[in-house]
Amino acid sequence: MNDTAATPEGASEGEGGEHGEPSGQRCGLVAIVGRPNVGKSTLMNALVGQKVSITSKKAQTTRHRITGIRTLEEAQFVFVDTPGFQTRHSTALNRTLNRTVQGVLADVDVVLFVVEAGRFGLDDAKVLALLPENKPVLLVANKLDAVTRRAEMMPWLKSMQERRNFAEFVPMSAQKMPEVERLLGIVRPYLPEQPWFYEEDALTDRTDRFLAAELIREKLFRLTGDELPYTSTVVIDKFEEEGHLRRIAATIIVERDAHKGMIIGDGGERLKRIGSEARQELERLMDCKVFLELWVKVRSGWADSEEHLRSYGYE
Numbered sequence: 001m002n003d004t005a006a007t008p009e010g011a012s013e014g015e016g017g018e019h020g021e022p023s024g025q026r027c028g029l030v031a032i033v034g035r036p037n038v039g040k041s042t043l044m045n046a047l048v049g050q051k052v053s054i055t056s057k058k059a060q061t062t063r064h065r066i067t068g069i070r071t072l073e074e075a076q077f078v079f080v081d082t083p084g085f086q087t088r089h090s091t092a093l094n095r096t097l098n099r100t101v102q103g104v105l106a107d108v109d110v111v112l113f114v115v116e117a118g119r120f121g122l123d124d125a126k127v128l129a130l131l132p133e134n135k136p137v138l139l140v141a142n143k144l145d146a147v148t149r150r151a152e153m154m155p156w157l158k159s160m161q162e163r164r165n166f167a168e169f170v171p172m173s174a175q176k177m178p179e180v181e182r183l184l185g186i187v188r189p190y191l192p193e194q195p196w197f198y199e200e201d202a203l204t205d206r207t208d209r210f211l212a213a214e215l216i217r218e219k220l221f222r223l224t225g226d227e228l229p230y231t232s233t234v235v236i237d238k239f240e241e242e243g244h245l246r247r248i249a250a251t252i253i254v255e256r257d258a259h260k261g262m263i264i265g266d267g268g269e270r271l272k273r274i275g276s277e278a279r280q281e282l283e284r285l286m287d288c289k290v291f292l293e294l295w296v297k298v299r300s301g302w303a304d305s306e307e308h309l310r311s312y313g314y315e
């Protein structure tokens, strides 16, 4: 039973700076999964260092969602969301969602499987069954602080070892910062050696921009119900910081005129509401005043065009 970092298999790939470059940056996608209420959001927020995770009911809105980025020395951790694990209704872990989950997990470098220390139930087992065989999965036994009978942890961890060949066992508490920092150290070797995907200060700049787009998209889908196809997207045209004020202009891009009408609503009511709800939440999230301008454009067939996909950041 080893709860400290070990050198993972495959972590040495590409090591050594073939082209004479210093073997420097690491960057990888990290998924945090687990049944509801095990502390995933708490852990995510602590790992990233600020409140970033946004929830939305429509699975498709979380297609490419990055919930946080943390750059620590040479390593950049990019946390991705896995729709389906957020729901409180286990019935929603249906086949479609499972496919979405598996699609997301196929792209990540490492999975953090969160459970409550000393517990493993049917809901946990359902999530575990969805995890890919060929990825390193780290078992995070969270809420260790709530475990009174510590002696029972050893046999429990042993029983967990039999459920899967976990890459690491990390008993911890997401509410204790030193333990969260220690987890980052344990995850680090599992990030491939490659240049960072985002700038070093991504959280303070790019991510706010990214969050703005995500938030508008979330409101968009929430307020249009199931009518709007998930191919609609949001592009941030302007993101300016003036002291305690952010001026944001965004365009919602849809495929058809009918969708445009759907978003705008009678007398522009719906678009107004999308804008005002997004603005209020952005103000809360970024802790500043926000001026938000929203536009709707029809860009027919954009979802099929590679060029468009690239320019909107969906590569």
Ligand SMILES: Nc1nc2c(ncn2[C@@H]2O[C@H](COP(=O)(O)OP(=O)(O)OP(=O)(O)O)[C@@H](O)[C@H]2O)c(=O)[nH]1
Binding pocket: 034, 035, 036, 037, 038, 039, 040, 041, 042, 043, 085, 086, 087, 088, 142, 143, 144, 145, 146, 172, 173, 174, 175, 176
């Ligand atoms: N004692 C203790 N409580 C924790 C810890 N981490 C999270 N919690 C609590 O557990 C509850 C659930 O935490 P969340 O972070 O919302 O859990 P989640 O897995 O994101 O939940 P869903 O959004 O339902 O999937 C909250 O009341 C947290 O305060 C921990 O390390 N120790």
